[in-house]
Amino acid sequence: MTAGKPGLRRWLAMILALAMIAAACTSADDEGGDTTAPSDDGTTETTAASGGDTDDGGDDATGDTGDSDIKNPGLLVHAADDEPLSLDPAGVEPGEGGETVILQVYERLLEIGPGGPELVPGLATEVPTVDNGLISADGLTYTFPIREGVTFHDGTPLTADDVKYSWDRVMTMSLPESAADVLNDIVAETAVIDDYTFEVTLQKASAAFLNTAVVGMVSSIVSQDAVEANGGIVEGEFNEFMQGNMVGTGPYELAAWNRGENLQLSVYDGYWGTPANLDVRIEIGSTPDVRVLGLRAGDYDTIEADPSFIGEIEGAEGVTIFGEGLTVEPIHIGFNLNIPEGALPEEDTIPTDFFWDPKVRQAFNHAFDYQAFIDGALGGFGDFNPHYIPQGIFGYDPNAPVYDAPDPDRAVELFTEAGYCPEGFTASVITEEANLFEVAALVMKDSLERLPCNITIRVLAVAEAQFDDAHAQDPIEYAMWVKNADPFADPHSYVSSYQHPDGEWGEVHGFANGYADPEAVAELIDAAEVELDPEARAQLYSELQFLLYDDPMWLIAGQEGVVAAYRSWVQGWTSNPLWPRPSIKFALMDK
Amino acid sequence: MVLPLLIVGVSIIVFGLTRIGGSPIGIYLSHEMNAEEVAELEEKFHLNDPVPVQYYYWASGVLTGDLGWSGVAAAPVTDVFPDKLAATMELAVASAIVAVSLGIGLGTFAGARRDRAPDHITRVVAISGAAMPLFWFAILMLIVFWVGLGWFPIGRSDPTIYGRIAHPTGLYTVDALLAGDMGAFRDAIWHLVLPAVTLGYGATAIIARMMRSSLVEELQEDYVDAARAKGLAERLVLRRHARRNALIPTVTVIGLSFGFLLQGTVVAEIIFRWPGLGRWMADSVLRGDQATIMAYVLFTSVLFLFVNLVVDVIYAYLDRRVVLGT
Numbered sequence: 001m002t003a004g005k006p007g008l009r010r011w012l013a014m015i016l017a018l019a020m021i022a023a024a025c026t027s028a029d030d031e032g033g034d035t036t037a038p039s040d041d042g043t044t045e046t047t048a049a050s051g052g053d054t055d056d057g058g059d060d061a062t063g064d065t066g067d068s069d070i071k072n073p074g075l076l077v078h079a080a081d082d083e084p085l086s087l088d089p090a091g092v093e094p095g096e097g098g099e100t101v102i103l104q105v106y107e108r109l110l111e112i113g114p115g116g117p118e119l120v121p122g123l124a125t126e127v128p129t130v131d132n133g134l135i136s137a138d139g140l141t142y143t144f145p146i147r148e149g150v151t152f153h154d155g156t157p158l159t160a161d162d163v164k165y166s167w168d169r170v171m172t173m174s175l176p177e178s179a180a181d182v183l184n185d186i187v188a189e190t191a192v193i194d195d196y197t198f199e200v201t202l203q204k205a206s207a208a209f210l211n212t213a214v215v216g217m218v219s220s221i222v223s224q225d226a227v228e229a230n231g232g233i234v235e236g237e238f239n240e241f242m243q244g245n246m247v248g249t250g251p252y253e254l255a256a257w258n259r260g261e262n263l264q265l266s267v268y269d270g271y272w273g274t275p276a277n278l279d280v281r282i283e284i285g286s287t288p289d290v291r292v293l294g295l296r297a298g299d300y301d302t303i304e305a306d307p308s309f310i311g312e313i314e315g316a317e318g319v320t321i322f323g324e325g326l327t328v329e330p331i332h333i334g335f336n337l338n339i340p341e342g343a344l345p346e347e348d349t350i351p352t353d354f355f356w357d358p359k360v361r362q363a364f365n366h367a368f369d370y371q372a373f374i375d376g377a378l379g380g381f382g383d384f385n386p387h388y389i390p391q392g393i394f395g396y397d398p399n400a401p402v403y404d405a406p407d408p409d410r411a412v413e414l415f416t417e418a419g420y421c422p423e424g425f426t427a428s429v430i431t432e433e434a435n436l437f438e439v440a441a442l443v444m445k446d447s448l449e450r451l452p453c454n455i456t457i458r459v460l461a462v463a464e465a466q467f468d469d470a471h472a473q474d475p476i477e478y479a480m481w482v483k484n485a486d487p488f489a490d491p492h493s494y495v496s497s498y499q500h501p502d503g504e505w506g507e508v509h510g511f512a513n514g515y516a517d518p519e520a521v522a523e524l525i526d527a528a529e530v531e532l533d534p535e536a537r538a539q540l541y542s543e544l545q546f547l548l549y550d551d552p553m554w555l556i557a558g559q560e561g562v563v564a565a566y567r568s569w570v571q572g573w574t575s576n577p578l579w580p581r582p583s584i585k586f587a588l589m590d591k
Numbered sequence: 592m593v594l595p596l597l598i599v600g601v602s603i604i605v606f607g608l609t610r611i612g613g614s615p616i617g618i619y620l621s622h623e624m625n626a627e628e629v630a631e632l633e634e635k636f637h638l639n640d641p642v643p644v645q646y647y648y649w650a651s652g653v654l655t656g657d658l659g660w661s662g663v664a665a666a667p668v669t670d671v672f673p674d675k676l677a678a679t680m681e682l683a684v685a686s687a688i689v690a691v692s693l694g695i696g697l698g699t700f701a702g703a704r705r706d707r708a709p710d711h712i713t714r715v716v717a718i719s720g721a722a723m724p725l726f727w728f729a730i731l732m733l734i735v736f737w738v739g740l741g742w743f744p745i746g747r748s749d750p751t752i753y754g755r756i757a758h759p760t761g762l763y764t765v766d767a768l769l770a771g772d773m774g775a776f777r778d779a780i781w782h783l784v785l786p787a788v789t790l791g792y793g794a795t796a797i798i799a800r801m802m803r804s805s806l807v808e809e810l811q812e813d814y815v816d817a818a819r820a821k822g823l824a825e826r827l828v829l830r831r832h833a834r835r836n837a838l839i840p841t842v843t844v845i846g847l848s849f850g851f852l853l854q855g856t857v858v859a860e861i862i863f864r865w866p867g868l869g870r871w872m873a874d875s876v877l878r879g880d881q882a883t884i885m886a887y888v889l890f891t892s893v894l895f896l897f898v899n900l901v902v903d904v905i906y907a908y909l910d911r912r913v914v915l916g917t
Contacts (some may be wrong), residue, residue: 243665261747262746466613
């Protein structure tokens, strides 16, 4: 059977040739002496030494792309982390993938500008202030002049009626998973003064109103005609049409949503402002590894990234890494001051009032190895965060004292004074598994068990759903848990949720049991909420930050850095951590 | 009678196991909900009832076509299931075609050249297919053929092409043929190649190994010698006699391999961004979406039993000694 031999040789030759071609192509990225050049704007671009130039450091991360063959011209392909569950501003859950799309397609009366926390006019033509007379002297009434000549994607004109309808709709539907309470908790009445004037009366004066309620995705303006033609408003019920369709006024309109595959946005030709440059396709469902490969392949222009991606992307040709600024979702470990009797895991030896003693809470904060967490889990992309007013948010006081370095001696001293050293204790912390939160819990375990106090920290790493179940209980049946904060644009949202003794977490965790003077904390927070003078308000928050250093209710492991990666041919890439993740606006980009 | 009992048994076991991991309420919760709203949800989904009662509600729902609400897809399971099923079946069938055609072909090729170089090479290929972890091989395929060579895309279709035809069956290849759009058909095939070859390769290895050993055994049988003795060409001896008998045990393995393919679709769909049941299932497991998990288990149980039934029928066709129904 010699006839088989030539066939075999042909097979071998083919296999060899294919292997050589593959090897030649896949090694291209690693050859040619790539250069990696950090620039002044926080980006790092890698281009092939033989053909590309490094970024010239423009403010918007533009410059010579180093890529001559731009893939998908006219289209921006973004690889997202997750798929939206709802595209309805009245139904979207804060932090969920739908907010990303709502940011691009709908507009709000005011927007957060690209440069930072400042507010810029959106569908309202002016930002209300006391000085321009659009906020009443008592701080209760806000008037919004509505932009004329704006049309919805269905062609109908925008009027103040649509604005009132959109806000009233959210408050009437009041869906539990949504951020409807942002409006319900503060708005007393909405009114249409004329076709282009909208007025809001508040329940009480609030310096946070514009930064929380008005710019939130929940306050996006929808087409009254479109909603009424498709189910209208039903109290407590979501609107199926609006869950999957969008009729807004933004620079993009929803072109298609192929669930599980992609979501497509097309440039809205009738947009009143600066039109978008590129159509957008959001690719759904890529794993982190595949997103990185897609970016390297040039099929994806931008991807959702986190610090763990950097090692894989660094050195990739034609890819720019952005690593500047901080997200506004501090990673925290919650101390439970409201532990139900007999609820803790049986291994735990701590009493139910364990965290009532401020010395214990301080000791935890002194023991934690912050630098290890930032360098390890966050890959160096992060910073210390003091007391729940994140860096980048109004009111953050850089002079306030910070827990930023482990002080084991002080921790031992405090545990000793509290009566837990050297006797020791066992306490459990519950966390989602296999993410930054678990690492934070492990760093805490390592930090505390290192002390000569016989301490055992049990890290209960569980599936996300199991954690959500435990986390949603009131009271929580664990001593500690790890999570990150929801992102907000105003300090009041942080301190009211996470520090106020009567706030969302103050009640669940029983902060009143632990604060040396809960009323003083409450008074500071309440006073800052209604203080319309920015200087005076900042002073109140500063006082609060000093006070909370001695009376911490959380261990804040760190503030995660903003990390992103995109093809170098993308121009105008801008990130603002106050925009919903991934904190970018497609309309600003070109390629 | 046995089949429904098996399905009920499997569903009870899996239902019980999913509840051991905790209440499924987590998937429905958001941090914005207060205790009252959580309690309302628990009541709505009967989550405060004993597990047997919960099972009763679930089983009653299944009988009336209600498989529950998928928290991952934010839609009723029955609304999402058909599209995901079509995507998975298209991939599984394509993979099966790859696996069966290559497996039988390579097995025959190697078996007929026992202990010679082609046999050794084929065995190396087969063993490597079985030995390589699917996720690793899939990433390797992406690095070479997507990132490196740019020959094949990722995902299920080109969105511009997807939008130009109707999708009555959800099987993109079939939809394209029904629409008479050869461009869309090519696009569907083009997107199928990487995941189908990746997934099919592992099964190819198993089938080829079985085919080879069966063929080697058959070629040593007396009836093969008799066929050769009567002057039949070696090609015909192989095709008409030995291969047909060698297929009998191979078909059993093919049936079992379909289970491997279904299991493999989970990994392949995640890596190749294929919007099928596997990826949905993986998300559901991670996020505790128990309604989806139960629907998937129910479906795979039924499918697996059905495939085994088909295998038995084919077995009877190939081996005339087997008579169905006795």
